[in-house]
Amino acid sequence: MSAEPTVFVIDDNAEVRRSLRALMKSAGLAVETYASGEEFLDGYDASRPGCLLLDIRLRGSSGLDLQDELRRRNAALPVIVMTGYGNVPTSVRALRGGAIDFLQKPIAPKRLLERIHEALEIDRHAREVATTRTAVAARLARLTPREREITELLVAGKSSKEIAAALHLSVRTVEGHRRGVLRKMEVSSAAHLAGTVLRARGQ
Amino acid sequence: MSKRKQAKAARLMRATNRGTSVRRNDSSDQADTGANKEVSSVNAQLPRENSDPQLPSLAEELCTVSTPSDVATDALWEVGWAAGAIINTVREPLLLLDASLRVQGGNAAFYQTFQVAREETQDRLLFELGNHQWDIPRLRTLLEERLPQNRRISDFDVEGEFQTIGRRSLLLNARVLARGPGRSELILLAIEDVTERKREKDAFQRNEARMRALLDAMPDMMFRISRDGTYLDVHAAKRSDLLRTPGEILGSNIRQGSLPGEVADRCLAAIERALDTGTVQSIEYAVPVPEGVRHYEARVITSERDEVVAIVRDITERKRTEQKLRESEARVRSILETVAEGIVSIDDHGTVLSFNPAAEKIFGYTADEVIGRNVKMLMPPPYRELHDNFIVSYLSTGVQKVIGSRREVVGRRKNGTTFPMEVGVSEFHEGGGHRFTGIVRDIAERKQAEEQVRQRQAELAHVLRVSTMGELASGLAHELNQPLSAVANDVEACAAYVRSGDTTADSLLELLEHAASEALRAGEIVHHLREFVEKREPQLAVLDLRDLVRSVARLLEPELRQHRITLRLDPAPAALPICADGVQIEQVLVNIVQNAIDAILEAGGDQKEVGVRISQNEDGMAEIAVHDTGTGLSAGVAERIYEPFFTTKPHGLGMGIPISRSIIEAHHGRLSMAPRADGLSGTTVRLVLPLYTEGPPSESIA
Numbered sequence: 080m081s082a083e084p085t086v087f088v089i090d091d092n093a094e095v096r097r098s099l100r101a102l103m104k105s106a107g108l109a110v111e112t113y114a115s116g117e118e119f120l121d122g123y124d125a126s127r128p129g130c131l132l133l134d135i136r137l138r139g140s141s142g143l144d145l146q147d148e149l150r151r152r153n154a155a156l157p158v159i160v161m162t163g164y165g166n167v168p169t170s171v172r173a174l175r176g177g178a179i180d181f182l183q184k185p186i187a188p189k190r191l192l193e194r195i196h197e198a199l200e201i202d203r204h205a206r207e208v209a210t211t212r213t214a215v216a217a218r219l220a221r222l223t224p225r226e227r228e229i230t231e232l233l234v235a236g237k238s239s240k241e242i243a244a245a246l247h248l249s250v251r252t253v254e255g256h257r258r259g260v261l262r263k264m265e266v267s268s269a270a271h272l273a274g275t276v277l278r279a280r281g282q
Numbered sequence: 283m284s285k286r287k288q289a290k291a292a293r294l295m296r297a298t299n300r301g302t303s304v305r306r307n308d309s310s311d312q313a314d315t316g317a318n319k320e321v322s323s324v325n326a327q328l329p330r331e332n333s334d335p336q337l338p339s340l341a342e343e344l345c346t347v348s349t350p351s352d353v354a355t356d357a358l359w360e361v362g363w364a365a366g367a368i369i370n371t372v373r374e375p376l377l378l379l380d381a382s383l384r385v386q387g388g389n390a391a392f393y394q395t396f397q398v399a400r401e402e403t404q405d406r407l408l409f410e411l412g413n414h415q416w417d418i419p420r421l422r423t424l425l426e427e428r429l430p431q432n433r434r435i436s437d438f439d440v441e442g443e444f445q446t447i448g449r450r451s452l453l454l455n456a457r458v459l460a461r462g463p464g465r466s467e468l469i470l471l472a473i474e475d476v477t478e479r480k481r482e483k484d485a486f487q488r489n490e491a492r493m494r495a496l497l498d499a500m501p502d503m504m505f506r507i508s509r510d511g512t513y514l515d516v517h518a519a520k521r522s523d524l525l526r527t528p529g530e531i532l533g534s535n536i537r538q539g540s541l542p543g544e545v546a547d548r549c550l551a552a553i554e555r556a557l558d559t560g561t562v563q564s565i566e567y568a569v570p571v572p573e574g575v576r577h578y579e580a581r582v583i584t585s586e587r588d589e590v591v592a593i594v595r596d597i598t599e600r601k602r603t604e605q606k607l608r609e610s611e612a613r614v615r616s617i618l619e620t621v622a623e624g625i626v627s628i629d630d631h632g633t634v635l636s637f638n639p640a641a642e643k644i645f646g647y648t649a650d651e652v653i654g655r656n657v658k659m660l661m662p663p664p665y666r667e668l669h670d671n672f673i674v675s676y677l678s679t680g681v682q683k684v685i686g687s688r689r690e691v692v693g694r695r696k697n698g699t700t701f702p703m704e705v706g707v708s709e710f711h712e713g714g715g716h717r718f719t720g721i722v723r724d725i726a727e728r729k730q731a732e733e734q735v736r737q738r739q740a741e742l743a744h745v746l747r748v749s750t751m752g753e754l755a756s757g758l759a760h761e762l763n764q765p766l767s768a769v770a771n772d773v774e775a776c777a778a779y780v781r782s783g784d785t786t787a788d789s790l791l792e793l794l795e796h797a798a799s800e801a802l803r804a805g806e807i808v809h810h811l812r813e814f815v816e817k818r819e820p821q822l823a824v825l826d827l828r829d830l831v832r833s834v835a836r837l838l839e840p841e842l843r844q845h846r847i848t849l850r851l852d853p854a855p856a857a858l859p860i861c862a863d864g865v866q867i868e869q870v871l872v873n874i875v876q877n878a879i880d881a882i883l884e885a886g887g888d889q890k891e892v893g894v895r896i897s898q899n900e901d902g903m904a905e906i907a908v909h910d911t912g913t914g915l916s917a918g919v920a921e922r923i924y925e926p927f928f929t930t931k932p933h934g935l936g937m938g939i940p941i942s943r944s945i946i947e948a949h950h951g952r953l954s955m956a957p958r959a960d961g962l963s964g965t966t967v968r969l970v971l972p973l974y975t976e977g978p979p980s981e982s983i984a
Binding site (some may be wrong): 092094097098101102104105106159162184185186187188189192193272 | 387475549595760763764765766767768769770772773774777778779782793796797804
């Protein structure tokens with residue numbers, strides 16, 4: 080990961096923004112604050128890791144609208160929604176929109192920091208998964224159709240004998256393809272291969 | 283009719299009735315005719331001879347006519363002489379003509395009357411006499427046509443113009459006198475000059491006609507009554523004025539008529555008195571008639587011996603009017619005595635003219651103690667000193683400060699205490715001077731009641747504020763949570779730095795200062811809320827209406843933001859001072875804006891805006907107009923919107939608008955609602971309050 084994870088704060092209350100910035104810094108976190116969703120979107124680079132701390136009732140577009148916009152941009156930033164008043168419909172919509180948490184002000188700072196750390200971890204993990212998925216996909220692309228066929232059966236947990244019987248090949252031929260697959264997929268064993276592929280597929 | 287005119291009419295009447303009686307009863311015409319007959323008969327006995335040298339022939343002729351037979355000569359002569367004397371003594375001119383109408387002779391009266399000499403007339407044709415002055419067509423008719431046929435014509439009137447004596451009316455008696463055989467007939471013409479009499483008669487008739495017309499034009503009835511009460515004559519311009527027909531009345535007695543016995547007695551007594559004293563007697567009496575009672579006034583005047591003229595007037599209408607006047611006076615008096623308002627009238631010097639029982643009760647003075655003294659005794663200083671000037675200033679400038687309006691002033695009771703009272707003053711004129719009537723109401727009790735109403739209203743307003751606060755709660759919670767969040771964050775940041783030790787005192791201090799100020803801000807919000815919800819006495823203060831609106835905008839800001847409604851404030855450029863209870867006015871504004879928000883949410887449109895315009899309107903009042911882009915008032919809602927407990931909201935109390943309205947009205951303002959005038963859907967709520975003007979109000983009783 081090249082960039083440092085950043086907490087992006089969007090709140091229309093200047094004092095709240097200022098105090099959140101102070102809190103994040105005291106916790107050693109990088110922080111950027113914005114008064115509105117538009118202001119944030121204008122300069123946001125989807126590759127930057129971090130999390131979004133969002134007051135749901137913003138001037139202009141609301142926090143919920145901002146979530147929709149982020150989804151459209153494929154920016155999978157974890158979102159923590161804050162609100163001064165909570166009711167069931169808005170919290171449901173916030174969570175459906177991908178918010179990982181819905182917090183009611185005033186929020187205990189310690190709890191807020193916990194949640195932010197969690198969000199950052201989620202982001203880090205998501206980005207890692209995304210990276211793995213990209214690499215596995217590239218390796219899979221290098222396989223021949225026969226090798227891809229054998230890979231699927233290996234991931235499904237079949238033995239060389241079973242694969243040979245299923246594909247009407249000799250065990251020896253299957254073993255040869257198996258070695259090629261493990262080499263190309265840069266894994267050491269069939270179990271390792273299954274783990275890598277399944278993880279990349281999000282399973 | 284004035285008494286003078288009545289008296290004049292009475293005199294006229296007397297004269298007329300006398301005249302009437304002369305005309306009716308005096309048979310002077312017949313008397314004249316009778317006299318002529320007498321003359322004729324005397325003529326018939328005229329003597330043959332006359333001592334007067336001018337007359338013997340005439341006398342002789344006459345005697346010859348009258349006595350054709352043989353009578354003793356002496357006696358005849360004697361008779362003739364006597365006849366001649368008579369002929370020349372009577373005043374009536376006599377003329378003797380022959381058959382050819384030549385003058386044969388005339389008596390002394392003839393020559394004297396027509397101022398001609400005997401020589402000028404003798405044997406001359408009558409019609410040629412005196413330049414043909416006797417040539418009168420009617421006279422010719424008499425002498426040439428009528429007389430030859432009838433031989434005797436009586437009372438034949440002729441008019442002629444005579445040179446010497448002018449125009450004359452003559453009454454002629456003519457007779458053909460036959461003489462003895464062989465002698466021609468003679469014509470005797472007795473000429474009576476009735477010019478004067480005729481003139482008098484004409485004048486009398488004209489006068490009579492005028493009197494008749496006058497009588498007919500008079501509304502009064504007239505009766506001529508004898509001492510014993512017999513009706514001798516009756517006159518009424520309108521028959522219907524009489525209780526009986528003239529035929530029934532004439533000749534009847536007062537006692538037999540339609541007058542009640544008691545009235546008849548009084549009438550007779552009046553007649554007696556009029557006759558005995560020669561004075562005019564006036565009596566009034568009432569007569570029952572089928573339609574009710576009619577009232578009459580009779581004036582009785584002696585007209586002749588033992589006769590009176592009674593002029594009777596129907597005064598029923600006047601009586602009725604008098605009765606009404608008496609009744610209305612009695613009503614006014616009873617009102618003055620029973621009304622709860624004190625009524626005090628004064629003259630243009632402030633001197634009290636009247637003081638009714640209610641005023642006695644209010645001020646503690648009896649009418650006797652106040653009437654005749656200056657009204658300022660009922661006022662405490664400083665009005666007491668100013669009151670005279672008020673009257674003088676009003677009388678000299680005519681500028682009405684108090685007249686016609688009601689105002690609250692301070693009065694002073696006998697025991698020295700002062701009290702609030704309401705005074706209305708009206709002006710009237712009497713005897714050329716200004717008079718003022720003050721209607722005074724003791725409003726101490728009303729003031730107390732008003733105070734109680736204000737208390738109740740304040741309590742109600744409080745209830746409403748509390749319920750309003752409930753509706754505002756979520757927005758306000760957010761408002762409060764912002765600074766509290768900031769405080770928590772700042773303090774936690776400090777704690778983190780302290781824990782890590784990686785910090786400076788300055789950076790900690792900065793955070794703590796932020797935290798402190800945010801905590802105070804939270805406190806301010808709480809304070810404002812408490813002030814709004816607090817149960818409190820109404821407090822009047824002079825406030826800028828714009829400040830109240832701004833304060834309300836702050837209070838509602840979270841609510842508006844929550845629903846993403848824009849609040850557009852359009853404040854007046856200059857301050858709009860009002861004298862008001864700030865919290866109550868704020869409450870009304872919160873209520874209005876909150877209704878606007880509800881209406882906008884219900885409408886669910888894209889345009890979400892509340893416009894608040896503050897201005898001074900055309901009437902010089904402070905005005906706040908709140909426009910919304912909501913659903914607008916439906917007909918059914920508009921009708922009932924001011925009703926208590928009427929609401930369109932699921933959890934509404936239905937008291938917001940009624941209480942708001944009563945608050946505004948208690949501030950002498952108006953609250954009204956109407957559809958937006960600019961064509962957009964939505965409602966405009968208009969709140970009008972009087973502007974506060976500096977300076978104490980000038981007050982006085984008059």
